[in-house]
Amino acid sequence: MTDQVSPTGAFIEQWRDHAYACFSSGHKFCRNVCPVMGVTQNENHSPTAFHANVVAMEQGLVSLEDVARDYVHCTQCGACETRCPNTLMAGDFYRHRTRTVDVVKAVRALAVDNGIEQPGWKHWVDETVRARTEPVLDVPIEQERVAEWADGLDLPIGGETILFVDCEAAFYRTSLPKAVAGVLKAAGVEFGLMREQWCCGGPAREMGYVARAREFAEHNLADWRATGVKRVIALDPHDYIAFTEDYVEYFARPGTAKHPEDLRSRIVGDDYDIEIVYITELVAELIREGRLKLTVPIEVVATYHDPCRLNKRKGIHESPREILRAIPGLEFRDVDHVTQWAYCSGAGGGLPVERPDLTEAISAQRLDHAANLEVDTLVSQCVWSERPLSKAGADRGIEVRDLMEMVAESAGIDGHVEGTA
Amino acid sequence: MTALLPVGIPGHVIDELRGICGDDGVLVDRPARVNRTRVPAPFPVHRWAEHVPDVVVLPRSTEQTAEVVRLANRERIPVVPRAAGTGLTDGATPLKHGILVDVKRMNTIRDIDLVDRTVTVGPGISMLKLNEVLRPHGVIYPDDPASYPCSMVGGRIGTGGWSLIGARYGHTRDLVISMTLVLPTGDVIQVGDGGGRKLRKASTGYALKQLFMGHEGTLGIVTEATLELVPRPEVEFAAFFGYPDYETAYASTGALAKSGFATLAGVVLFDEWKLAYLRRDDEAYIEQPESLRAVVALAAYGNRAEVTPAARELMRIGRETGGNYLGDEVSQGDWAARHDRYAIPLHGRAPDGQVVPMSWHCEDAALNYSVLPQVRQEWHEIVARYRERYGIFDDWGMFAYTNGAYKPWGDYLVEIDVGIWEQRLDDESWEGWLNCKREITEVTLKYGGSISACHGASRDGDVEYVPVELGGTFEVMKQIKRTLDPNNVMNPGKYLLDQAYE
Numbered sequence: 001m002t003d004q005v006s007p008t009g010a011f012i013e014q015w016r017d018h019a020y021a022c023f024s025s026g027h028k029f030c031r032n033v034c035p036v037m038g039v040t041q042n043e044n045h046s047p048t049a050f051h052a053n054v055v056a057m058e059q060g061l062v063s064l065e066d067v068a069r070d071y072v073h074c075t076q077c078g079a080c081e082t083r084c085p086n087t088l089m090a091g092d093f094y095r096h097r098t099r100t101v102d103v104v105k106a107v108r109a110l111a112v113d114n115g116i117e118q119p120g121w122k123h124w125v126d127e128t129v130r131a132r133t134e135p136v137l138d139v140p141i142e143q144e145r146v147a148e149w150a151d152g153l154d155l156p157i158g159g160e161t162i163l164f165v166d167c168e169a170a171f172y173r174t175s176l177p178k179a180v181a182g183v184l185k186a187a188g189v190e191f192g193l194m195r196e197q198w199c200c201g202g203p204a205r206e207m208g209y210v211a212r213a214r215e216f217a218e219h220n221l222a223d224w225r226a227t228g229v230k231r232v233i234a235l236d237p238h239d240y241i242a243f244t245e246d247y248v249e250y251f252a253r254p255g256t257a258k259h260p261e262d263l264r265s266r267i268v269g270d271d272y273d274i275e276i277v278y279i280t281e282l283v284a285e286l287i288r289e290g291r292l293k294l295t296v297p298i299e300v301v302a303t304y305h306d307p308c309r310l311n312k313r314k315g316i317h318e319s320p321r322e323i324l325r326a327i328p329g330l331e332f333r334d335v336d337h338v339t340q341w342a343y344c345s346g347a348g349g350g351l352p353v354e355r356p357d358l359t360e361a362i363s364a365q366r367l368d369h370a371a372n373l374e375v376d377t378l379v380s381q382c383v384w385s386e387r388p389l390s391k392a393g394a395d396r397g398i399e400v401r402d403l404m405e406m407v408a409e410s411a412g413i414d415g416h417v418e419g420t421a
Numbered sequence: 422m423t424a425l426l427p428v429g430i431p432g433h434v435i436d437e438l439r440g441i442c443g444d445d446g447v448l449v450d451r452p453a454r455v456n457r458t459r460v461p462a463p464f465p466v467h468r469w470a471e472h473v474p475d476v477v478v479l480p481r482s483t484e485q486t487a488e489v490v491r492l493a494n495r496e497r498i499p500v501v502p503r504a505a506g507t508g509l510t511d512g513a514t515p516l517k518h519g520i521l522v523d524v525k526r527m528n529t530i531r532d533i534d535l536v537d538r539t540v541t542v543g544p545g546i547s548m549l550k551l552n553e554v555l556r557p558h559g560v561i562y563p564d565d566p567a568s569y570p571c572s573m574v575g576g577r578i579g580t581g582g583w584s585l586i587g588a589r590y591g592h593t594r595d596l597v598i599s600m601t602l603v604l605p606t607g608d609v610i611q612v613g614d615g616g617g618r619k620l621r622k623a624s625t626g627y628a629l630k631q632l633f634m635g636h637e638g639t640l641g642i643v644t645e646a647t648l649e650l651v652p653r654p655e656v657e658f659a660a661f662f663g664y665p666d667y668e669t670a671y672a673s674t675g676a677l678a679k680s681g682f683a684t685l686a687g688v689v690l691f692d693e694w695k696l697a698y699l700r701r702d703d704e705a706y707i708e709q710p711e712s713l714r715a716v717v718a719l720a721a722y723g724n725r726a727e728v729t730p731a732a733r734e735l736m737r738i739g740r741e742t743g744g745n746y747l748g749d750e751v752s753q754g755d756w757a758a759r760h761d762r763y764a765i766p767l768h769g770r771a772p773d774g775q776v777v778p779m780s781w782h783c784e785d786a787a788l789n790y791s792v793l794p795q796v797r798q799e800w801h802e803i804v805a806r807y808r809e810r811y812g813i814f815d816d817w818g819m820f821a822y823t824n825g826a827y828k829p830w831g832d833y834l835v836e837i838d839v840g841i842w843e844q845r846l847d848d849e850s851w852e853g854w855l856n857c858k859r860e861i862t863e864v865t866l867k868y869g870g871s872i873s874a875c876h877g878a879s880r881d882g883d884v885e886y887v888p889v890e891l892g893g894t895f896e897v898m899k900q901i902k903r904t905l906d907p908n909n910v911m912n913p914g915k916y917l918l919d920q921a922y923e
Contacts, residue, residue, distance in 0.1 A: 016844075017778055020778040020843065020844060021768070021778050023780075023843075024778050024779055024780035024781075024843055025461065025780065025781065026459070026460065026461035026506075026507070026780070027461070027507070027568075027571060028505065028506070028507055028571045029570045029571050029761075031505075031571060032547060032549060032550065032570055032571065041479065041525040041526045041528065041545070042448075042453075042479065042525075043453075043456055043457060043506070043523065043525070044448070044450075044452055044453050044456060046456075048456075049452065049456040052455070052456055052459075053452060053455075053456070055466070056452070056455045056456075056469070059466060059467070059469055059470075060425070061425070061426065061451065061455050061469055061470060061473075062451045062452050062455055063451075066450065066451045066452055067452045070452055085761045088761050096768075
């Protein structure tokens with residue numbers, strides 16, 4: 001109802017010109033790379049609509065209540081931003097970049113602030129607050145058990161470098177952190193774990209629960225500072241986004257953030273300077289320097305799934321390919337990272353919590369692309385993508401594997417464990 | 422305010438629509454309706470509510486579409502077809518509310534016939550997606566508008582689209598072999614050349630296919646189209662030349678267009694205002710000396726054995742007529758960016774130089790070669806007057822593109838690009854814009870041109886002049902409209918066709 005639009009005033013003021021930049025040009029190139037539009041063909045879910053709605057709110061034609069549900073239909077993959085001619089052709093000139101992901105996050109936050117909540121997300125965030133970790137499906141969750149995957153690995157707590165283990169990896173796909181730990185140890189990288197790791201807060205932020213998200217972030221930063229952490233290794237793209245975007249926004253002293261395209265970001269405050277490193281960047285370097293040797297052949301025909309947050313949002317697409325090419329025995333059938341702007345698993349941005357049907361359909365499309373290449377293996381490096389992709393892969397006789405697990409296998413690391421907990 | 426944008430059609434009709442298209446194929450929420458209202462053409466934002474449909478339907482088949490139209494015809498409810506909604510006139514914008522038929526869910530490729538060289542598709546597929554599938558077969562569908570990545574086959578047919586490589590391969594109307602069409606009564610016909618589905622030329626009966634292209638949704642909804650396949654070109658050659666003045670570039674354009682090479686895909690002339698605009702506001706523009714005042718671009722497509730010798734001759738003609746070749750980087754890069762540059766102007770300039778978000782008016786008159794210099798002068802003078810008076814317009818210069826399919830020498834699609842600061846539109850400035858448009862149109866007609874080469878002439882500022890341009894033909898148009906659409910349900914209000922029922 002438009003007479004309830006008033007709380008949106010500040011929001012509109014902030015976003016109106018940005019929204020007009022899309023509305024005025026109206027190209028809609030974004031539609032062809034949007035994974036959600038690709039399965040619903042419903043323009044309510046298009047990045048163009050996400051901007052036009054802001055203009056329509058300003059014009060008093062729609063209310064926040066009218067549009068809030070539509071903004072569920074976004075994985076925050078960032079494809080629309082990369083494909084937008086405004087970004088491509090006028091970006092540097094005007095210091096303009098289309099920021100659909102930020103618009104979606106802002107509308108979701110505005111909705112939550114105004115008491116418009118999505119039931120699945122509310123439950124998810126409530127459970128995360130209760131357990132300090134995400135309510136990863138099908139496994140019991142308690143914060144106290146967040147490092148159980150590391151039992152017997154004799155990993156220290158704290159130290160200059162720590163490994164942050166995503167919730168899905170810590171509780172469900174425990175083979176991933178085990179593999180990563182094994183790889184790092186084999187290469188002589190010293191690292192520890194947090195004293196008390198909480199959820200990174202990224203999902204809560206993506207679902208619109210800004211204050212909740214920040215509480216997690218503050219806890220984690222305090223934990224890092226207490227043990228003098230200088231470097232955090234992320235093994236999941238969603239965590240990496242939270243650290244390099246949300247945490248930088250919360251905690252970095254103004255002027256310390258590096259260029260946004262910089263792959264290795266730092267969170268710099270008055271008495272902390274923490275580098276965030278993505279695991280594929282580090283492992284590619286270890287292989288390049290000869291500190292990690294991949295000698296055990298893996299005889300598969302594989303293609304690589306560019307995780308959206310790495311490829312489209314952070315520009316990390318070379319290091320995973322470099323690693324794959326270093327695995328002996330593996331026949332790599334690559335699809336370039338620009339073509340993969342249109343690919344997604346559908347597992348991001350809270351979509352699988354509210355619309356699991358769409359996640360399933362998007363993953364199915366992704367596996368259709370893989371099947372056309374006549375591969376037997378799809379390699380991902382996003383633990384959240386791996387559940388829906390695996391399900392779709394099973395229907396098509398394609399195994400979905402995590403890149404780091406394959407690295408561990410090829411490095412001949414003892415104790416490498418296949419599968420899930 | 423809760424009564425804003427009420428659904429103006431009866432509940433039982435909505436229920437029937439749900440019965441036809443399923444629950445997820447019928448949308449009455451305000452965002453669904455508001456977001457299927459505008460197209461990239463300048464739009465009176467302050468009057469958005471006047472153009473919102475009552476309900477959106479997303480049919481998945483010809484049968485569902487036909488049932489929707491039959492229901493609308495029975496209930497006398499307006500029906501507006503919409504594909505990508507990327508048109509540069511207002512064909513897909515509802516003028517009288519009603520049922521908006523969004524065809525995006527009819528987006529499959531139904532048949533690729535490599536023997537008889539056709540592809541049959543739903544109207545909701547884009548050329549980019551279609552060619553991704555076709556290319557591995559060694560063929561393409563060569564309809565290549567600036568909106569190539571986003572416009573859809575249905576809209577290309579509805580507007581009578583123009584292709585950047587049309588001099589070589591033809592435009593949309595030359596590339597559609599046959600169609601399945603839902604008429605305004607809900608009857609379904611196959612229309613092509615004669616009765617064949619895959620024939621390029623027949624003389625059985627009236628040649629009606631062209632009637633159902635470019636009608637802006639006033640005569641029916643295409644639900645399936647059989648399209649031409651051509652061999653995937655071995656070579657896509659592009660060359661850009663710079664000139665010290667417009668007159669030399671104009672003469673060079675003529676010489677190139679008249680060269681007679683069958684592989685010539687198109688020639689484009691950029692005028693001085695366009696160069697000034699690109700220098701000022703286009704970051705992708707590769708800097709050229711100030712002495713360069715006009716540019717001519719050309720492209721040649723086809724087999725290597727044809728294109729290589731033709732390209733050599735075209736280079737010679739370009740140089741001998743005063744062109745300075747701008748190099749491979751500009752030529753290949755700028756041609757490759759032809760789609761991404763679609764509606765490039767994210768922003769324009771207010772008269773004080775301030776950068777402001779602007780939308781894009783793209784004039785698309787068809788004009789003969791002989792009148793281009795004079796039209797250019799008069800159009801720029803018109804825009805300059807309105808720019809000064811209202812302060813919300815910007816002149817982004819002109820392009821002239823070869824217009825004839827296979828015969829590119831005689832007439833041009835002539836574009837003046839005008840930026841409009843939509844945030845500042847009100848009744849007075851919108852009327853000011855329409856008056857500017859009318860003056861531009863009057864110049865077109867004075868020089869024997871046509872209002873629209875490809876977008877359609879149904880928007881305000883154009884449409885008033887359609888009877889003037891067409892004369893007695895407009896009377897025939899009205900008779901046809903009334904015959905095919907006895908209850909005026911298909912996109913009513915467009916093209917002044919309501920007059921057919923007076």
